[in-house]
Amino acid sequence: MPARKQNPGTCAKALKINLDASKYGVFAEIGAGQETANWFFHASGTAGTVAKTISAYDMTMSDALYGKMERYVSEERLTSMLRYEYQLLEQRLGAKRADHTTFFSFCNTVRARGYQDAGECHGWLGIRLQLEPLGEPCEIILHLRLLDDSNEEQMAALGKVGVNLVYAAFYLRDDLAEFIPSLADELTAGSIEIDMLRFSGAGFEHIDNRLCALKLVHNELTDAALFNNKGQVVQPIDAFYKRPITLLRGSFNPVLKLHLDMIEQTKATFASELDTTQQANAIELCEISTKNLLRDGAVDQTDFINRADVLQALGKNVLISRSAEFHRIATYLSRYTSEPIGIILSIGLLNELFKKKWSENLPGGILESFGRLFKDNVQLYVYPWHNTRSKELVTAENLRAPASWGFFYRHLLENNRIRAIGVGDPSLLAMTSRKTLKLIESGEAGWEQWVPQQALELMRQQQAPWQSK
Secondary structure, eight states, rough: OOOOOOOOOHHHEEEEHHOOTEEEEEEEEESSHHHHHHHHHSSSSGGTTTEEOOOOOHHHHHHHHOOSSOOSSHHHHHHHHHHHHHHHHHHHHHHHTTTTTTEEEEEEEEEEEOOOSSOOEEEEEEEEEEESSSOEEEEEEEEEEOSSHHHHHHHHHHHHHHHHHHHHHTTTTTTTTHHHHHHTOOTTTTEEEEEEEEEEEEEEETHHHHHHHHHHTTTTSEEEEETTTTOOEEEEEHHHHTOOOOEOOOOOOOOOOOHHHHHHHHHHHHHTOOOOHHHHHHHEEEEEEEGGGEEEEEOOOHHHHHHHHHHHHTTOOOEEEEOOSSSHHHHHHHTTTTEEEEEEEHHHHHHHSSSSSGSSSOTTTTHHHHHHHTTTSSEEEEEEEEEEEEEEOOOOTTTTOOOOGGGHOOOOHHTTTTEOOOOGGGGGGGOOOOHHHHHHHHHHHHHHGSSOOHHHHHTSSSEEEEEEO
16 A cells, blocks of 8 residues: 555544634434544544534434435445535525535444344445535535444444545645545555545636546455446446346457457356346456556556446446456456356466466465365456467366366366457457567557547547647
8 A cells, every 4th residue: 555644643643623613513423423523522622613413313303404315334324414404504504604615424324233243234325415604515426335344343434434525625625645544544454445435516616536546446445346437436236236246357448449349248158157147247358457557566547447448438347456367357356246257368367367376375275276266156257369480279178277287178168257259350359469569569560550530539538648640
């Protein structure tokens, strides 16, 4: 995780806000006590910040205030809470303080560990605030998973995240490099996961929420983050729940016609094993690892946005992850859906799975990594490769696996854990992203023929190596 410039304690943050006479607001918390508000009461000067605290814990009471909804722990419920409480605050105190105060409402709706409860513990937190007196309100919301075992530990973590969010919204909002890691201040490693963060409204137009997704992953606050083909950051469980998934891993630097063919060839085979409802619900992902974005040890944000823009122009959802191992990305996807998952890869990457470096941290080595990969409803869809020396088309079916793994590989094939897919245009096999990028960087002509037209048009507009070519 990148180094922090500052890391004040939770109580010190609450005190600073309490002593800042320009900030005044409401705290509404549902599902895990009033843990954020409690920090402001523990610090001195609470009357300087807190207009009201509320916990509409009873569902009937909550519905009466915020409206009836299908799910109580949801972004929809959070948004309703934020806007209701903020509007009420302005109505009641606007005439008295609006010209010298920035109002805010902080809300959360959470499912914490209950009695004899082993379900998923998670929640939505957000703040609606003015950036200046009399200004239009804007919002910052996040989704987190509570990973501690006990209710007491989860509530403690929730309160700290809440204070961290309020503090960052006031004092760190112009510096994402500080804002995002500060959300985990004072928290034990592994106690939470923040898998979505979104800024919206007046004053936040300059913030690209896709960079928030990237920074959450890079700062190890989550294993992966997702944005859809419109560039909107979305919460994985909402996007993946009960949906079959196909995922293509790659650097996409640049994206090629080859990549699109890999997806299309897989789609045909994958869909043949789904019923009508599953086919309608299936979702495609293009996944980029942060390891594929490093330049001189740092993540190149412009390069990331360029690649994301191109993928979105092609109608693709983008998953950004820090999981180099295939079994980790499979486990991540299986957390959110029980439907079939198809991971698309090349012959070269399939060979990589038999190398020890990908399972060095597993007691069971390579065998355990495959066991984790195929634990749930996961299949590998393998795209062929043209061996330029032997002129042979190498497929998953005729691939010669490492000698000691030959029988195991045949077992995976025969049980449809590994599936061979075809190629729509065999000429596409002659080029890779790495070769194409070398052509671009050297100024050689002809690279354009390997890139989809829609992507090519966008690439030429970007500040990238191909712009002047």
